[in-house]
């Protein structure tokens with residue numbers, strides 16, 4: 001799966017098949033739609049006979065009653081057609097919407113359980129567009145193109161049969177002219193399609209350029225880059241316009257030529273047919289019905305060729321969605337997982353080696369072994385890139401070690417239920433993310449049943465109660481996207497409170513590297529003091545104060561454990577630590 005997803009997708013219509021599996025629950029609606037489809041196609045074709053009756057029996061007979069009778073019959077066809085069209089349109093569109101909703105849900109439900117590494121080789125923005133655009137495409141195709149295609153196939157077959165029944169000689173003329181219409185349509189159509197694809201790509205460029213620069217507007221303005229961006233943006237818009245103009249030109253040619261050919265063919269038919277009417281070999285009604293069927297046949301050929309490319313695109317879209325649905329998670333659970341005690345949890349790494357799947361040749365951890373006692377506070381220190389965050393990733397089972405194993409209370413974590421493991425481990429990232437919503441929403445993220453008392457206690461332990469109380473709307477303050485900005489220190493304290501609400505037995509704390517003001521730093525220090533002994537704490541430490549709080553320090557360098565002990569012990573025993581501590585903690 002590491003190769004990334006194929007962007008193109010096959011055009012083979014058989015690829016649509018998996019989408020049909022989603023139709024199964026809605027058999028009833030499909031049956032209603034199909035009945036309506038057959039009825040409307042039948043009624044449309046019957047209209048031709050209606051026209052003939054109205055002209056030949058109605059007008060030609062000179063009898064008003066006959067005209068009324070034949071018009072009544074005509075009206076009956078129209079009524080059936082109207083009701084049938086409503087039923088068909090309603091159920092077909094309903095099924096299209098329902099299926100694309102189901103596929104979206106299925107894909108998302110599958111994706112949220114996948115291993116995080118999947119999203120390194122498959123950009124989330126691309127996946128996002130698949131969930132929206134590919135499913136929307138399927139929705140249009142199932143909700144209209146398929147029914148258009150089926151209806152027009154029926155109309156084509158019925159139309160051709162009725163053409164020959166009505167007038168075999170004229171039918172042969174029509175058949176002979178078909179290639180003259182179809183060939184240019186296919187040629188120009190292909191060019192138009194290619195250009196419309198290019199035009200969509202250009203439009204996507206326009207969108208992503210605007211998106212990126214507006215998202216990072218502060219950088220844009222601080223570098224006085226607005227004018228350069230305006231020019232670059234205008235260029236992209238122009239390119240998109242250019243491609244559109246080419247497409248429009250081809251399309252205009254196409255429409256004009258088709259018009260010319262179709263009306264040329266009609267004129268020929270009228271001329272030949274008109275002669276026959278004049279000679280009394282055929283009736284005026286028959287000629288009118290014939291022209292009606294000729295239009296139906298031509299229209300159905302046009303409609304089918306139009307939707308064929310939609311169907312092909314949908315086949316590609318289905319293939320890409322199925323690919324997402326079938327991507328397996330590399331983090332698997334065993335069928336009979338072992339139970340996990342939820343208090344007094346100790347962790348150990350046993351000879352763990354690891355490379356990230358995207359860079360298999362670069363070993364990030366080399367035979368790392370260490371153990372924490374329940375309730376111990378262990379600080380991980382080491383230069384940037386030493387592998388500290390990777391250790392957290394392995395404890396959370398975002399990845400599995402390439403060799404060795406991670407144990408919780410002596411049990412290999414691959415033997416545990418993933419949910420139990422993550423319930424036991426609370427995680428405070430270095431730069432915590434707050435989701436769009438209120439502060440309360442963000443806090444109860446870990447535990448939706450948390451009571452107000454529990455929230456208050458968690459905030460107190462995280463030293464966040466004061467600043468939350470100072471906010472005008474308190475816990476109801478909107479944060480995250482579109483909400484108020486919070487400082488790095490505040491966000492980290494909220495993240496600690498959030499983690500505490502899930503009552504973890506192990507807390508993984510990735511200390512913020514960004515400079516926190518002395519007060520924030522002090523608050524976090526006090527918070528850690530309050531938590532010490534209540535749970536096992538692993539902290540990636542960037543500050544001397546945190547290192548001094550720890551029961552033990554583990555020194556990592558280039559993925560290896562190169563020292564372990566207290567700050568004072570290490571200062572004496574490890575030259576590397578002494579040097580590192582002096583540089584890192586000098587401030």
Ligand SMILES: Nc1ncnc2c1ncn2[C@@H]1O[C@H](COP(=O)(O)OP(=O)(O)OP(=O)(O)O)[C@@H](O)[C@H]1O
Pocket residue numbers: 120356357358359364382383384385386387388389390391
């Ligand atoms: N998702 C990833 N895919 C590939 N390589 C990664 C990934 N994450 C980290 N690495 C690499 O693994 C090595 C260890 O990274 P890690 O983030 O564990 O270091 P760290 O000690 O936490 O550093 P820092 O203090 O700067 O966060 C680095 O060389 C890094 O480039």
